[in-house]
Amino acid sequence: MNRPLQSRPTADYATITAPQTVRLQRLLSGPVERIWNYLTDDALRRTWLAAGQMQPAAGTSFTLTWRNDELTDPPGNRPEGFDSENSLQSTITEYDPPHRLAFTWGSGEVAFDLEPQGDKVQLTVTHRGISDRTNMLMVGAGWHQHLDTLVARAGGGTPEPFWDGWTRLRDEYDALIPA
Numbered sequence: 001m002n003r004p005l006q007s008r009p010t011a012d013y014a015t016i017t018a019p020q021t022v023r024l025q026r027l028l029s030g031p032v033e034r035i036w037n038y039l040t041d042d043a044l045r046r047t048w049l050a051a052g053q054m055q056p057a058a059g060t061s062f063t064l065t066w067r068n069d070e071l072t073d074p075p076g077n078r079p080e081g082f083d084s085e086n087s088l089q090s091t092i093t094e095y096d097p098p099h100r101l102a103f104t105w106g107s108g109e110v111a112f113d114l115e116p117q118g119d120k121v122q123l124t125v126t127h128r129g130i131s132d133r134t135n136m137l138m139v140g141a142g143w144h145q146h147l148d149t150l151v152a153r154a155g156g157g158t159p160e161p162f163w164d165g166w167t168r169l170r171d172e173y174d175a176l177i178p179a
Contacts, residue, residue, distance in 0.1 A: 014140040020130045026147050028154050030121045032114050036098035048150035058095045064088045068162050076161030141169035
């Protein structure tokens with residue numbers, strides 16, 4: 001299947017790799033242990049995704065708490081239907097530092113794979129179990145914007161206002177994902 005969702009060659013859109021599954025990739029400055037910390041350390045993860053203390057072992061539960069208004073300054077215009085804070089109970093399903101982290105995401109799963117490439121690190125995010133097209137749009141835009149925020153944070157740059165980027169990307173994914 002592997003259908004890229006790209007309208008521009010320079011964009012880093014999600015790829016649909018199987019039904020209910022998207023994959024996104026980003027190349028980040030290493031070393032791999034530094035990027036691993038952005039995935040597992042609460043203080044770093046909250047700068048680009050969500051807060052939540054993790055125990056470093058498969059089978060442990062934790063709560064992710066999103067405060068997307070705090071990811072960028074300014075945050076942009078939060079769309080209707082979103083609260084200032086949302087939480088999700090998750091369980092770590094794989095914990096293999098510094099190469100693979102996977103955890104439950106509702107009835108699905110998200111996996112992060114890190115692969116050193118010289119002085120860079122290829123981050124691959126695979127989200128499985130996306131229930132329908134509406135959620136595919138939200139998940140695609142969400143991961144895309146969160147990863148763009150990570151690239152900026154890990155690279156010492158300034159990310160675009162989170163909600164403005166998410167809204168733009170949701171509209172772009174709506175045009176790219178088949179109805």
